[in-house]
Amino acid sequence: MKKLLLWAALFSGGLLQVQAQQQASKKPLNHDVYDSWKGVSGDKISPNGKYVLFNVNPQEGDGELIIKSYLSNANKQFARGGNASFSNDSQFAVFEIKPEYQKVRALKLKKKKGDDLPKDSLAIVKLEDMSVVKFPRVKSYKMPKEGSGWVAYHLEKPLPEKKSKKADETKVEGEKKEEVKKPALKQNKKAEGTELVLRNLKSGQEHRFARVTDYIFSERGNMLYLVKDELDSLNKAGVFAFSTADLRTMPVDTGKVTYKGISTDKAGDQLAYMATTDTVGADIRHFSLYHWTVKDKKVVTLADSLTNGMPKKWMVSEYGRLNFSEDGKRLFFGTFPRPTRYEKDTTKLEEDKVNLDIWTYKDPLIQPMQLKNNERELKRSFLAMYDLRGKRMQQLATLQMPDVYLDAYGQGDVALGISDENYKITIGYETPTRKDAYLIDLKKGTSKQVLKETRGYPRMSPMGNYIYWYEPTDSSWHAMSSKGGANLNLTKQIGLPFYDETNDIPALPDNYGFAGWVEKDSYILVYDKHDIWKLDPSGRKAPENLTDKYGRLNNLRFRYEKLDNDEKFITENATIYLSGFNYGSKADGYYREFVSKKAQPEKLISSDHAYAALSKAKNDNRITFRKGSYSEYNNLYTSDLAFTNVEQLSDANPQMKDYLWGTVELVDWKSTDGTPLQGLLYKPENFDPKRKYPMMVYFYERSSDGIHNHRVPAPSASTINIPLFVSNGYLVFVPDIVYKDGYPGESAMDCIVPGVQSLVAQGFVDDKNMALQGQSWGGYQIAYMITRTNLFKTAMAGAPVSNMTSAYGGIRWGTGMSRQFQYERTQSRIGGTLWEKPLQFIENSPLFFADRVQTPLLIMHNDQDGAVPWYQGIEFFMALRRLDKPVWMLVYNGEDHNLVQRKNRKDLSMRLSQYFDHYLKGAPMPVWMKQGVPSVVKGKEYGFELVEPQPEVASEARE
Numbered sequence: 001m002k003k004l005l006l007w008a009a010l011f012s013g014g015l016l017q018v019q020a021q022q023q024a025s026k027k028p029l030n031h032d033v034y035d036s037w038k039g040v041s042g043d044k045i046s047p048n049g050k051y052v053l054f055n056v057n058p059q060e061g062d063g064e065l066i067i068k069s070y071l072s073n074a075n076k077q078f079a080r081g082g083n084a085s086f087s088n089d090s091q092f093a094v095f096e097i098k099p100e101y102q103k104v105r106a107l108k109l110k111k112k113k114g115d116d117l118p119k120d121s122l123a124i125v126k127l128e129d130m131s132v133v134k135f136p137r138v139k140s141y142k143m144p145k146e147g148s149g150w151v152a153y154h155l156e157k158p159l160p161e162k163k164s165k166k167a168d169e170t171k172v173e174g175e176k177k178e179e180v181k182k183p184a185l186k187q188n189k190k191a192e193g194t195e196l197v198l199r200n201l202k203s204g205q206e207h208r209f210a211r212v213t214d215y216i217f218s219e220r221g222n223m224l225y226l227v228k229d230e231l232d233s234l235n236k237a238g239v240f241a242f243s244t245a246d247l248r249t250m251p252v253d254t255g256k257v258t259y260k261g262i263s264t265d266k267a268g269d270q271l272a273y274m275a276t277t278d279t280v281g282a283d284i285r286h287f288s289l290y291h292w293t294v295k296d297k298k299v300v301t302l303a304d305s306l307t308n309g310m311p312k313k314w315m316v317s318e319y320g321r322l323n324f325s326e327d328g329k330r331l332f333f334g335t336f337p338r339p340t341r342y343e344k345d346t347t348k349l350e351e352d353k354v355n356l357d358i359w360t361y362k363d364p365l366i367q368p369m370q371l372k373n374n375e376r377e378l379k380r381s382f383l384a385m386y387d388l389r390g391k392r393m394q395q396l397a398t399l400q401m402p403d404v405y406l407d408a409y410g411q412g413d414v415a416l417g418i419s420d421e422n423y424k425i426t427i428g429y430e431t432p433t434r435k436d437a438y439l440i441d442l443k444k445g446t447s448k449q450v451l452k453e454t455r456g457y458p459r460m461s462p463m464g465n466y467i468y469w470y471e472p473t474d475s476s477w478h479a480m481s482s483k484g485g486a487n488l489n490l491t492k493q494i495g496l497p498f499y500d501e502t503n504d505i506p507a508l509p510d511n512y513g514f515a516g517w518v519e520k521d522s523y524i525l526v527y528d529k530h531d532i533w534k535l536d537p538s539g540r541k542a543p544e545n546l547t548d549k550y551g552r553l554n555n556l557r558f559r560y561e562k563l564d565n566d567e568k569f570i571t572e573n574a575t576i577y578l579s580g581f582n583y584g585s586k587a588d589g590y591y592r593e594f595v596s597k598k599a600q601p602e603k604l605i606s607s608d609h610a611y612a613a614l615s616k617a618k619n620d621n622r623i624t625f626r627k628g629s630y631s632e633y634n635n636l637y638t639s640d641l642a643f644t645n646v647e648q649l650s651d652a653n654p655q656m657k658d659y660l661w662g663t664v665e666l667v668d669w670k671s672t673d674g675t676p677l678q679g680l681l682y683k684p685e686n687f688d689p690k691r692k693y694p695m696m697v698y699f700y701e702r703s704s705d706g707i708h709n710h711r712v713p714a715p716s717a718s719t720i721n722i723p724l725f726v727s728n729g730y731l732v733f734v735p736d737i738v739y740k741d742g743y744p745g746e747s748a749m750d751c752i753v754p755g756v757q758s759l760v761a762q763g764f765v766d767d768k769n770m771a772l773q774g775q776s777w778g779g780y781q782i783a784y785m786i787t788r789t790n791l792f793k794t795a796m797a798g799a800p801v802s803n804m805t806s807a808y809g810g811i812r813w814g815t816g817m818s819r820q821f822q823y824e825r826t827q828s829r830i831g832g833t834l835w836e837k838p839l840q841f842i843e844n845s846p847l848f849f850a851d852r853v854q855t856p857l858l859i860m861h862n863d864q865d866g867a868v869p870w871y872q873g874i875e876f877f878m879a880l881r882r883l884d885k886p887v888w889m890l891v892y893n894g895e896d897h898n899l900v901q902r903k904n905r906k907d908l909s910m911r912l913s914q915y916f917d918h919y920l921k922g923a924p925m926p927v928w929m930k931q932g933v934p935s936v937v938k939g940k941e942y943g944f945e946l947v948e949p950q951p952e953v954a955s956e957a958r959e
Contacts, residue, residue, distance in 0.1 A: 026660045026685070029727035031909055033659070034715050035060040038652040040626075040636050042082060043613070048090040049620025051127055054636050055082055056652050059714060060902065062101050067093060067125065068638075068649060070622075076130045078123065089148035091128065092201045094141060097121040119156045124201065133204075135197075147221025149202060150244055154212060155195045190280075193229030198242065207242065209249075211235065214259075218268025223294070225252075225271055227259045239273055241294070252292045253299045260287070263322035269294045270388075272302075272322045272331050287316045289333055289386070302386045302393070303333065309384075309393030313338045320381035325410030329389050332410060334381025337399070364424035365816075372816030385442065394445050401438055401447070405460050408568040412464025414482040415440040417447060418457075428818030429833075431507055431825045432456075432472060439467075439482055450480060451487070455508060462569045465521040466537045472508035475499040477526050479537035490535040491526070494543050496552075498528050502702070504739040506824070506831035515560035518595060519569045525560065532558055532578070534595075547578070547593060550600045557581045558591065558601065563616040563623075572596055577614065577641070580606065586666065586707045590614065590625075590643065605643040610634070610708040616641070624649070628710040630664040630682070631656075660685045662726035666707055669758040671738065672750035678704040679735035679755055682726045689762075694769040694920035695731040696720060697756060697792070699748075700778045702736040715905035717898040718775035718798045718860065720912055728913075730920070733759060737781075741831040745784035745844045752781075753791065769793055769920040773912075775860075776800075776868060776897065777827055780846075783876060786857060787849035794919040796858040796912065799868045799897055801828070802876035803847040807869070808834050814866025814896070850879040856886035858915050860908065862895040888915075888929060910944060924948050 036058050042065075043054035050070050057063030065081025068074075084095035099118035107117055122138035125131070141153040193211030200206070215226040222245055230237040238254030239262065253259070256275040263272050271292045278285040288304040305315040320334015357367045365373070382397035383404045397404045401417040417438035427433055437451035437458045451458060456469035460482070468479045475498060477490045491498050503509035515525035515532055523534045530551030534544040551558045560570075561577045570576065573596050580591045580601070589606030593599070605611075612634070613626045621641045628634030636650040662685045668678055680703060684693065698720055711722050722732050735755040739747040760767045770791065772782045775798030783800040786792070801807045810819045823830045823841070834841050842848050857880065861873025873889055880887040890911065892904045899905045917923035927933070928943030 026658060028660050028729070029713050029724045031715075031724075031906065031913070033713050034906070034909075036655075037713050038063070039712070040634070040650045040652050042084060043615070043624055043636050044084065044086060045615060045617040045620075045622055045624055046086040046090040046093075046127070047088055047618040047620070049617035049622035050090060051086065051093070052622075052624060052636075052638060052649060053084050053086070053093060053095075054650060055084075056650060057082075060101070062098070065095055066650070067127070067130070069127065069130070071128075076125075078125075078132070081123065085143060087143060087148050087151075087201060088146060091126070091148075092151075093125040093127060094143065094151055095123050095125075096138065096141070097123055097134065115157060115159075122153050124151065124199075139194075142215065142217055144217040144221030145219045147217070147219070149200060150198060150217070150221050150224075151201055152196060152198045152215055152217065152224060154215065155197065157194050187232050188230045191229045191231055193231075196226060198224055198244075207247065209240070209242075214262060216262055216264060218264045219266055220268055223264065223268040225262050225264060227262060227273075230257075239271070239275075239292075241271065241292075243294075250294075250297065253290060258285070258287075258318075260318050261320070261322045263324065265324035265328040266326060267328060270324060270328055272324070272333070274316060274318055274322070274333075276318070284339065285318065287318045289316050289322075289331075291331070291386075291388070302331065303335075303384070305338070307393050309395060310335065311337070311395055311398075314395075317379075317381035319379040320383075323410065327409070327411055329387070330410055331386045331388060332406070333384055333386065335384045335395065336381050339378070362425075364421070365427065366811075366818060367816075368811045368813065369427070369816035394442065396440055396442075404440065407460050407464030408462040409464075412460075412482070413442050414460075414464055415442055416458060416460045416467050416482075423453075427821075429820040429824055431821050437467065439484070448484075450484075461521040461524070461537070462517050463521040468524055468537065470498070470511040470514075470526075472499075472510070475509065475511075477511070477514075477524070477535060479524065479535075479539075481538070485538075488537070488539040490524075490537070490539070491533070491543065494533070496528050498526065501529055502738075504741075505826050505829055506741045507826060513559075515570070516562070516567070517569045519572050521569075522572065525570070527559065528552075530555070530557055532560065532593075546595070548598075548600045551580075555583045557583060558593075561590070561614045563614065564618075570595060577604075579611065579614075581705070582606075583705075586705060588708060592641075605646070608708060610706075610710070629708045630710060631661055632710065633712070634710050660727045661723065663687070664707055666704060667733075667755070667759070669755045672754055675738055675751075677736050677738070677751055677755065679733060680704055680707055681759065682722055682732040682734070684726055684729055684731070687764075689764050691764060692766040693729065693731045693764060694771075695733055695756075695759070695765050696725055696771055696773055696916065696920075697733045697735070697752065698722070698773050698778070699735050699737060699752060699781070700774065700776075702738075703734045704736050715902060715909045716912060717900070717905055718908075719778075720773050720916075721909065724909075724913070725916075730916075731759075731765060739829050741829055742837065742840050743844070744829045745781060745788075745846075747829075748781040749785055749788055752785070753789065756791065767791075771795060771916055771920055772797075773916075774798065779859075780828075783846040783857075784844065786855040787846050787852045790854050792855055794856045794858075794916070796860070796915065798860045799865055799870075799873065800846070800859065800861070800876065801868055801872050802845065802879075803872060804828065804830070804841045804845045805834060805838075806875070807872055808841065810869050812867055813869065847875055847879055850876065850885075851883055853880060853883070853885050856919065857888075858911075859887065859889040860892070861889060862892045862897070862899070864894055865897045867897040907942070914944070914946075 038056050038058050041055050045052050052068045055065055062080050065078040065084055067076045080098040081095045086093050119137045122135045122141055124133050137156040138153045139156050143151050193213045196209045196212035196215055198207040211228040211231055212226050213229050217224055224242040226240050228238050236254045239252040239259050241250045241252050256277050259273055259275045261274045273290055274287040276285050276287045289302045291300045291302050303316055314335050314337050317334035317336045323332045359367050385394045400421050401419045403418040405416045417440050418435055420433050420435045423434040432455045434453040438447045438449050440447045455472040458467045458469040466479045471478050476492050479490055480487050498511055499509040512527035517524055524537055526533050531545055531547040534546045547558050558578045558580055576593050578591045578593055581588050587606050587608055588611045590604045591601040592604055593601045609627050609629045611627055616623045624638045626634045627637050633653045635648055637646055637648050639646040662683055664680055664682045667681045671677055713723050725732055735752050737748055737751040759765050772792050772795040774782050779797035779800035782795050782797040783802050786795050808823050812819055822828045830840055859873050861870045863870055877887055877889045914926045918925050924946040927945045930947045933943040
C-alpha cells in the first residue's frame, strides 16, 4: 500500500511539474496575434449528408475552404475559397476563390484600383474524386434552388487586349490594302453587361450569353432567364429565356431602355418583369409590368399608370419586388404615387436655390427622420396584386395603410394591413408605437379595420386563417380569425407570465417570442421564460404545455431549433429539436420533443459549453453545430440527430495552447438593497489566490448567462478585449446590473460596488489598482460612478452621455429620431419628461458633479457617432479639463458609435493597453498621454512611444 502511495505521489508530483513547465512556456497574448486568429464560417452539409464544407479564415489574410468527405473519410483544402454551395444532387460543390490578400495590398500601394485589381475566380469540385476546374474573373454564380446539373456564372468585364502591330506595318512594299467601309453603329458607352456562362456540371458543356446584366434560374432549373444590356443600335437591350431541357434560347422582349426585377413562378413557366422606354436621365421613369409564359410565348402588359385598378396618378414602382403566389395564379408587385414633388426645378440656377429645413409641430416625423428616410421614401413601393386568372389588378397597400402582409403562400383570400400613420407623431417618446390593423378581402377588394391602437405587431398565420400578435398592454398572446372572428386572449387563463420577467425599463415588457405554427394553422407555439406552449387559435381547446413544464421545474429555457430554412410550418406529428439552457448552472445543449406525443423533453447533449448553429442535411440525419466555451473556440462539430458519435470537424486556432488564456467562473453577491446578483470573473491562467492582481471592471447590463461564450483576441471596436487583458495578468470582473426607474446611475453603483467589494474581501484583488471600462450605456455609468466614488484608480468611458438635460433634447443622427424616448421609456430609465422630473435628469448627469471627480478618465467619442451625439463627450471633457482633472479624449474621424475600420480598432487596442498598464501596473506613460499629439502631425505621428520617467536630480545640482 505504501508503495502505491509513493508511486501516486511521484506521479502526481511529476504531473504538476509537467503542468508547471507547460505554463512557463506559454506566452501572454499581444496585439500582434489578431490578424492570424481564425474563425470558422460558411458551414454547409450536402443534401445527402455525405459531405460537409466550411471556411477557416484569419481576421486578416488568406483563408481556406475545407470539404470533408464521409465516403473517403478525408478532408480537402482549397486556398482562399469561400461562398460555397453544394449542388442539389450532392455531386458537386461550387465556390469562389478570392485573390491573394498581399497581392491586392501591393497593387493598392501602387495606386491600382477597380478593374486593375485581381478579381475572384470560380471553382467547381467533382465531389467523387475532388477534381477541380477553375474559371477566372467571375463576379457571381447561381444554381437552381431545387433542380440539379447546372450552374450559371457571370464574368467580369474582359481585360483590354494588348496592342499589336498594325497590319500596314508588316505588309509587303508596294502592296495595296483594300478598305471596306462598314456603316458605323452607335455604341452604348454606358453598357455594363458582361458574358454569362451556363455550364452543365456533369458534361462540362457550356452556353454563353453576351451583355448580361441580370439572371435567375427557375426553382427546378428547367429555365434560365436573363436581361441583356444594349450594345448598339442592332443589339438592343432585352429579356431572354433559355430552356435547359431542349437547349433553346427564346427572345422574350427587346427594344426597351431598361428592364428590371425579373421573377419566375415556382414551376418556371411564367416570367414577370418591369421595363420602360424612358431614358435613364428622365426625372420620372414610367415602368410597366409585363408577363410572359413558356406556353404562349407572348408578352402581355399587366399594369401601367392607365390600368383599371391602378389608383389615380399612381404608377408601377421600379423598386417593388415581383413575387408569384405558390400556385402561380397571382402576381404581387409594387406601385407608388406619381412623385411630382420630386421633379427637378429647372427654372432656377443651383446658386439661387434656398436650402432650408422647415420644422413644424404638425409633422408626423421630425425633419431629421424625414431627411434620413428620404432615399427610402423615394424608393418606397405599395403592394399591389394582379389576378392572372381573372385578369384584374387590385391595389392592396395605400398611403394610409402602407404595410400589407400575406399568408405564406400568397394564395389566401385575405391579407393583413397595418398602419401607424395616425400615431407617427408620437415616435420619439412613445414605445412601442400604436398601430391599427385591417383585413383586406382579396376577392372583393374591400378592407375592414379589426384592431385599433394595438401595441403589438400583428401578422398572418401561414395558411392565412388567423392574425396573431402579442399584446404588451395585457401581456398576452392573441389571435383572431381572418374571416371576422373575435379577438381571443390565448394565454390569460394559463396564469403564468409571457412577458419578460427581467424587464427593468419604464416601458411595457416584451414577450419571449414564438416557435412557429403547426400545419393547417391548427396551433401556435409560443414561449414563456422556460417552456413552449401549444395554443389553439380558435380558442376551443385549452392551452397545452408542450414541454410538460419540464423547463420551469428544472430551471431550463427551451427554444425551438428550425432545421429547414424554407419551413413554413411545423408538421403535426413532427419530432422537434430544442436548445436547452440551464439558468442556474449555465449549461447548454439540445433536447428532443414531439408536437403531438405526450412526453417530457429528452436530453440529447448538455455540457458547460455554448451551443449554436444547429443545421441538418436536407435528405439525411447528419447535423452540424458549433460548440465552445471561454477556453475553447466555437469549432464546428458533426453527428447524427441523436448526438451519438460526435466528431469535431474544425480546429481553427490550435495556437491557443501556446498562450496564457485563463479561466472564467460565476460569482454571486447581493446589491446594496439585498437583490441577489451574478457576474463573471475572469482569472489569469496561472492564478494564485495568495497574490494580488490588478482588476478591470467591465459591464453593460447583464452578461452572466454568457459565461460559456468564447471571446476571440481581436482589435477593439470600443471595449477591452478580455482574453488579452486576462492573458497579461489582469482580473476582469463583469457584473450584472438591475435597475430602478429614475435611478440608473445609482442602480449601477448599488450593484457594481458591492460586487467589487465582495471580490476584494477574498484577498486576491489589488484594491489600489482597479479600473472601470465600458462603452455607450456602460460609458455613461462609468462617468456617473466616478462622480460618486474614488474606489477606482482610473476609468475609460466610451461614448458617454454626460448631460441628460441636453442629451434628452438631442437627435440620434443614425436614425433621425428624437432621443426623448430613451430617457422616458427605455434604457436611460428616467421614466418621465425633463419638465416632469428635472431633478432626476440633473442627479443622473455626471456633468453637474464634475468637480467631484478625482479619477483619471479616458474618453472615446467619435465625430460621426449616430447614437450618442459626440458633444456629450465634449461637454464632459471640457468640464474636467477646466477643473484641471487628468482627462483624455480619443476622436476617430469619420467613425460612428463603435469603430468599424480595422486600422482604428488596432489603434484603440494599443492605447487601451498603454493607458491601463500605466495606471494599474506602473508602466511608463506613452507620448500621446504625456505630451499629446499636435494636429499638424496627425496621421504621421501616433505617440505610442513610452516616456521613461526621469531620475530625481539633487537640489544642489539644480542650483
